[in-house]
Amino acid sequence: MKRADLRKLGARIVHWSVLFVFTVLLAFPFYWMLIAAFKQNLDLYTVENNPFIFNARPTLDHLRLLFNETRFVRWLGNTALVGVIVVAITLLLAMPAAYALARLTGRWGQRLGIGIFLTYLVPPTLLFIPLSRVVAILGLQDTIWSVVLVYPSFTVPFSIWLLMAFFKSIPKELEDAAMVDGLTRFGAFVKLVIPISVSGILTVVIFTFTLVTQEFVYALTFISPESNQMVGVGIPIFLVRGDVYFWGSLMAACLIASLPVALVYNMFLDRFIAGFTVGAVK
Amino acid sequence: MAIGRPKIKSLQAAESPLLGGAMFSPAVLYIVLLIGAPFVLAIFYAFSDARIGSTTLHFVGLENFRSILQSPSFRKALQNSIVFTICAQAIVVVCSTMLSIALEKKFRGRGLLRFLILLPWVAPVSLGSIGWKWILDSIYSVITWVLVWLHFYKPYGAPMWLGQPHLAMASVILVHCWRLIPFATVVMLAGSSAIPKEIPEAAAIDGAGFWRTLFQIKIPMMLPIINVAVLFGTIFTFTDMTVVYILTAGGPFDSTQTLPSLAFATGIQGSDLAAGAAISLFLVPVLVVIAYLMLRMAHRAEVV
Numbered sequence: 085m086k087r088a089d090l091r092k093l094g095a096r097i098v099h100w101s102v103l104f105v106f107t108v109l110l111a112f113p114f115y116w117m118l119i120a121a122f123k124q125n126l127d128l129y130t131v132e133n134n135p136f137i138f139n140a141r142p143t144l145d146h147l148r149l150l151f152n153e154t155r156f157v158r159w160l161g162n163t164a165l166v167g168v169i170v171v172a173i174t175l176l177l178a179m180p181a182a183y184a185l186a187r188l189t190g191r192w193g194q195r196l197g198i199g200i201f202l203t204y205l206v207p208p209t210l211l212f213i214p215l216s217r218v219v220a221i222l223g224l225q226d227t228i229w230s231v232v233l234v235y236p237s238f239t240v241p242f243s244i245w246l247l248m249a250f251f252k253s254i255p256k257e258l259e260d261a262a263m264v265d266g267l268t269r270f271g272a273f274v275k276l277v278i279p280i281s282v283s284g285i286l287t288v289v290i291f292t293f294t295l296v297t298q299e300f301v302y303a304l305t306f307i308s309p310e311s312n313q314m315v316g317v318g319i320p321i322f323l324v325r326g327d328v329y330f331w332g333s334l335m336a337a338c339l340i341a342s343l344p345v346a347l348v349y350n351m352f353l354d355r356f357i358a359g360f361t362v363g364a365v366k
Numbered sequence: 367m368a369i370g371r372p373k374i375k376s377l378q379a380a381e382s383p384l385l386g387g388a389m390f391s392p393a394v395l396y397i398v399l400l401i402g403a404p405f406v407l408a409i410f411y412a413f414s415d416a417r418i419g420s421t422t423l424h425f426v427g428l429e430n431f432r433s434i435l436q437s438p439s440f441r442k443a444l445q446n447s448i449v450f451t452i453c454a455q456a457i458v459v460v461c462s463t464m465l466s467i468a469l470e471k472k473f474r475g476r477g478l479l480r481f482l483i484l485l486p487w488v489a490p491v492s493l494g495s496i497g498w499k500w501i502l503d504s505i506y507s508v509i510t511w512v513l514v515w516l517h518f519y520k521p522y523g524a525p526m527w528l529g530q531p532h533l534a535m536a537s538v539i540l541v542h543c544w545r546l547i548p549f550a551t552v553v554m555l556a557g558s559s560a561i562p563k564e565i566p567e568a569a570a571i572d573g574a575g576f577w578r579t580l581f582q583i584k585i586p587m588m589l590p591i592i593n594v595a596v597l598f599g600t601i602f603t604f605t606d607m608t609v610v611y612i613l614t615a616g617g618p619f620d621s622t623q624t625l626p627s628l629a630f631a632t633g634i635q636g637s638d639l640a641a642g643a644a645i646s647l648f649l650v651p652v653l654v655v656i657a658y659l660m661l662r663m664a665h666r667a668e669v670v
Contacts (some may be wrong), residue, residue: 095576102468103479106461110548111482113497114489116508120500128506135508148387181393188386196390198664202657203401207605210650213633213643214407215400217416240393269385297489300608301626305634320496320612330578331500338497342489348447349488350481357556 090321093227108282114339121146121336128332146332155311156337162228166314170233174239174292181222182247183273188258197248213236219306221348228308231314234301237279242338245292245353250284251277287355294349297341315341411643418637430644439620441644443628446535450624451603454542455596460593461543462550463585469551470558487548495612498541502527502613531621534614538622541609546602550595557591561654593663597656604652625649 119135120128122142125158133139147303150156185193215234216225254277262272278285296314303314310322319337323330384481415424434440457511469480486494501508505556510524516523528534565587607626610616616623616631623631625648634641 099468102464106465106468106547107479107482110544113494113501113544114485116501116661117497131505131511132428135506135511177393177396183368183529184386184389187461188389196394198395198396198661203397205601205653205657205660206401206405207601207649207653209605209607209625209629210408210646210653211401211404213629213639213646214404216634217407217639218404236396240396242528244393273389289512294488298492298613299629300490300492304611305630316490320492329500331503331506334496335500338489338493341548342485342493344482345490346485346488350484353484353552354556357552 090208114342117262117335117339120332123332144181146330146336148236149330150333151285151335154323154333154337155313155318156315159313159315160341162261162312163297166228166232166235167293170239171289171292171295171350172237173232173236174243175288177236177240178247178288179278179285180245182244183251183277184242186248186251187259188269193248193252195244200241201245203269204238204245206300208238212301212305215302216305219328224306226307226309226312228307228312228314231296231303234302234306234333235296239295243288246288247281247284249358250287287352290352291356294345298343367636388450390417395511407645408647411640412647416639416643418634418639421603426640430640434641434644439623439628441635442620443616443625443645444648445622446622446627447624448453450535450539450542453599454546454603455599457539457543458546458599459592459596461547461587462554463552463592465547466479466554466558466585469555470553483551484548486545487552491545491606491608492612494545495541495609498537498544499528499613503538506542528614529618531618534548534618534622537612538610542603542606545609546599550599551594554588554591557594560591561587590663597660601653601656605649 116261119138122144123138124140124143124145127133127140129137130139131328182202185197187193202276219225219230222233224233257273258280259269259276262276263269263272297316303317304321307313307317310318313322319334319341323334323337413425413427415426415429463485469476469483498550500506504526507524507525507527510519513519513524514521525533527537561584566579566583567585568589605626607624607630610622610624610627611630614622616627620628629642629646632638632645636642
């Protein structure tokens, strides 16, 4: 009996130490951003100081610099604007397509659906060179409209895939009943299917928005003026003057820009994962 | 299907092709124009002498491929892309299997813990990478501080993590792992929750110990979902340029250059669109293999 108890205790210790070690390793950079964001420069740049604690009083100087003397707020605004427009485009394109694939086109729907999912696997690093010419020819270079045009190319395929699964879970009888009551198929889609799919649509909205804030390659390639940047490129590229890194402000900016996205994404994560796992989970 | 309602069924059959087509063609058109067409254009550029700023374009056959295959930078980039991807996936699979098993049981504070563990994946990758650049700084690195404090190195005697080829490569792999472990963990959690609880329990009752249950029952049953995590992880690592670009920009001396970062340096920064396009086309074989494997898995899941 004693041996079994010891074993149980051992298992618990292993369990908790695995959790502890991984949590610390994975979350550490964010703790590091937090502490750097409030440290005085003298404290930050003295090699002898214990870097884990505040050796001098915390300061708001870095935040002040960030908000008053850089384009940080502008970048946040650009990103939010692009996010909203891309969400609108994505919904307009993906909702009808997903419904059509889920309901109307029968056996072909399955194949087309998988085809669309596969286009999600095409990475920006394969397409950014030709797209940079397309953007230049259309005269969109250096404006946020370049990314507004291109971002739906990776948000639409995955959104169709997510919504398709969602629409399929709605009982067909509901629509049939509505159609017997005189609605057309399209009418049933707009007045019945969309309202009861709000949570699925919300997932797509969040997903699209987070992808817009996470994108780096296209924004770096298409946009060069500092004031038109997206937040994901502006912070790592333009908060550096020459070779001088303003680490305090840089870390504050990273934290401010990533935490809200992380919080919201986290809430919807299980749905995205269900989309990722294709059909391997049943 | 609604067998008892022939009226609806005929209605559906009559209107479906037209309405269905009208509903999904805008999305398909968009995808064709912004993914299909640029892809064809990339192939076209790779066989031409396209440059930023030049308006004429000539067909040059395999010339671009010949010159990039001879360039040492390209060979290093190809090698790095493969090494980074394989190393990162190996580490990610081991770590996330452990972590997902540890997270399986419900306990108090699990939600908060999951959020902290997920942070690297849900935060924008360029911002996480810049955080690491500060952690790996040549002078103020916290890792250096700890090693000096533990007397492994004399003050100012520690290596520069991003300044020496092998350490820089290790750093890039480390950051990729840091970012992918959370993703792989949640994918595996989703998978392991689908395994019927009775099977491992029955094995335990029959006298199989923890390790035996783990290696002979749990992990084999989780294999399909581990495959999904590895396939996506491979794409995310192999085609990524953000981590490398921010941490090292391919340096020192091309030692961390990957195919995407070299394509960017050549095609955009170096204005040689043709060579850049040719380099990025080397991503395609890997993508095709992964797409094939995913299709096979999706197919098998349907049959079962």
